[in-house]
Amino acid sequence: QVQLVESGGGLVQPGGSLRLSCVASGRTFSGYVFGWFRQAPGKEREFVAAISWNFASPFYGDSMKGRITIARDSAKNTVYLQMYRLKPEDTGVYYCAGGILDVVTTDVGYSYWGQGTQVTVSS
Numbered sequence: 001q002v003q004l005v006e007s008g009g010g011l012v013q014p015g016g017s018l019r020l021s022c023v024a025s026g027r028t029f030s031g032y033v034f035g036w037f038r039q040a041p042g043k044e045r046e047f048v049a050a051i052s053w054n055f056a057s058p059f060y061g062d063s064m065k066g067r068i069t070i071a072r073d074s075a076k077n078t079v080y081l082q083m084y085r086l087k088p089e090d091t092g093v094y095y096c097a098g099g100i101l102d103v104v105t106t107d108v109g110y111s112y113w114g115q116g117t118q119v120t121v122s123s
Helices: none
Strands: 003-007 010-012 018-025 033-039 046-052 058-060 068-073 078-083 092-099 117-121
Touching: 003 092, 018 033, 018 092, 018 117, 033 078, 046 068, 046 078, 058 068
Parallel strands: 010 117
Antiparallel strands: 003 018, 018 078, 033 046, 033 092, 046 058, 068 078, 092 117
């Protein structure tokens, strides 16, 4: 049973930083892609970033490009999303997702999802 558990969300002031973590368990993840999505209140879920497990190749969506870094630690089975210069419009629930897929920017191909972690950017 694959499980993804996110952590690291919280309240941060505009301009601040946060690092989200996603711990994956339940199998080996060779060939998998792990993605981060976010959902703001009243809005659809939005792609943020993805990374391939085998080669750690990153891919960034337009919404936060230039203000985020995605990375993975295979020894810890963990995917990270480092976020910088956060803005109030970055507020939302951030989800980690994993799967074997070709198109990383849509949520339909991901088989596994975490429960989400709330990020609130406010002064």
